[in-house]
Amino acid sequence: xxxxxxxxxxxxxxxxxxxxxxxxxxxxxxxxxxxxxxxxxxxxxxxxxxxxxxxxxxxxxxxxxxxxxxxxxxxxxxxxxxxxxxxxxxxxxxxxxxxxxxxxxxxxxxxx
Amino acid sequence: xxxxxxxxxxxxxxxxxxxxxxxxxxxxxxxxxxxxxxxxxxxxxxxxxxxxxxxxxxxxxxxxxxxxxxxxxxxxxxxxxxxxxxxxxxxxxxxxxxxxxxxxxxxxxxxxxxxxxxx
Numbered sequence: 001x002x003x004x005x006x007x008x009x010x011x012x013x014x015x016x017x018x019x020x021x022x023x024x025x026x027x028x029x030x031x032x033x034x035x036x037x038x039x040x041x042x043x044x045x046x047x048x049x050x051x052x053x054x055x056x057x058x059x060x061x062x063x064x065x066x067x068x069x070x071x072x073x074x075x076x077x078x079x080x081x082x083x084x085x086x087x088x089x090x091x092x093x094x095x096x097x098x099x100x101x102x103x104x105x106x107x108x109x110x111x112x
Numbered sequence: 113x114x115x116x117x118x119x120x121x122x123x124x125x126x127x128x129x130x131x132x133x134x135x136x137x138x139x140x141x142x143x144x145x146x147x148x149x150x151x152x153x154x155x156x157x158x159x160x161x162x163x164x165x166x167x168x169x170x171x172x173x174x175x176x177x178x179x180x181x182x183x184x185x186x187x188x189x190x191x192x193x194x195x196x197x198x199x200x201x202x203x204x205x206x207x208x209x210x211x212x213x214x215x216x217x218x219x220x221x222x223x224x225x226x227x228x229x230x231x
Contacts, residue, residue, distance in 0.1 A: 008152075032218055043202060043222035044155070087155070091218055098143035098162060098206045098218055099170075104154035 001026055004103035006088050012109045017078045021106045023071045023088030032091035033064055035073050038105065039084045047073075047086070078110045115139070116223035118203055124229045131190040133226050135203030143206045144186035145220065146170075146178060148199040155202065161186055162208070193230045201226045 006023045013019050025033075033050035048055065050062040050071055061074040071088055088103035119134035137144065145160040147170075157170030159178040167178050175197060179187045186205075190197055204220040 034219075043224055044220075045222070046219045098208055098220070099145075099157070099160060100218070100220055102147075102155040104152070 002104075003027060003101045004088055004090050006103040006106050008104055008106060010107040010109050012111060013078055014111055015078055015080060017110075018074065018076045019078055019108060020075075021073045021086055021088070021108075023073075023103055025069050025071070025088075025090045025101075027090070027092075028066075028069060030069075030090045030092075033062075033071050034089040034091075034100070035060075035062055035071075036087040036089055036102070037084045038087060044087055044102075075108075078108075080110050080112060083108055083110045116203060116205055116221050118201075118223040118226050120226050121224060122227045122229075124231065125190075125193050126231050127194060129193050129230075131193050131228065131230075133188040133190075133201055133203075133228070135186045135188070135205075135223055136184050137186075137203075137205040137221070138184065139205065139207070139221070140183065141205035141221075142183075142208045143220075144180065145204040145206075146176075146186065146188045147202045147204065148172070148197075149202055149225075150199050158188065193228075195230050197228065198230045199228060201228055 035047040036044040037047040038044040050064045054063045059076045063072045085105040085107045087105045090101045092099040116137045146158045147155045161167045161180040177189045202225045203223040206220045
């Protein structure tokens with residue numbers, strides 16, 4: 001079983017749609033969670049951290065369910081510029097090596 | 113702004129050649145990482161380093177070695193390149209020090225990547 005699992009998609013949605021991505025992780029001791037965004041032929045960049053209480057950044061909402069070991073990202077009012085691959089990321093263990101575990105990524109294509 | 117640079121964007125080598133991929137970061141980060149990214153497999157960690165001269169194996173270290181002689185520089189070495197090492201190689205760095213920015217702790221900053229083709 002992969003440590004971080006995501007549906008690779010692709011998700012094809014029209015502009016203005018609301019889309020949600022889910023991710024599960026296997027290590028119950030994981031403490032830190034993130035969503036990264038990777039544009040085509042570019043490097044990954046941090047989109048947002050995921051906090052236990054859930055957090056929102058504009059049109060983006062991230063939620064964490066520790067009991068189910070599940071992370072989600074909701075994008076409202078999708079824009080063409082949201083087209084990218086979204087990587088679910090979990091910090092490995094409780095140590096301080098900085099090691100992160102990346103999911104395979106979910107591809108989003110927003111159509112006009 | 114953090115800047116992570118990689119020595120080449122594209123590289124073509126022949127089977128058996130020794131290959132050096134260089135990565136430099138300018139933010140005084142303690143941690144540095146080398147990944148490869150392949151379609152359908154995502155990002156896989158090859159090696160990482162949490163301090164100068166320190167290195168740890170990642171998930172797929174076979175066929176690779178690394179060197180970290182200076183804090184800002186982390187090199188990935190393919191001792192004898194093989195065709196199955198054709199891939200996109202990404203370097204990243206991160207700080208182990210908490211700052212006022214919540215997201216900065218453990219945030220990894222990536223270089224633009226090196227597309228390596230081994231013929």
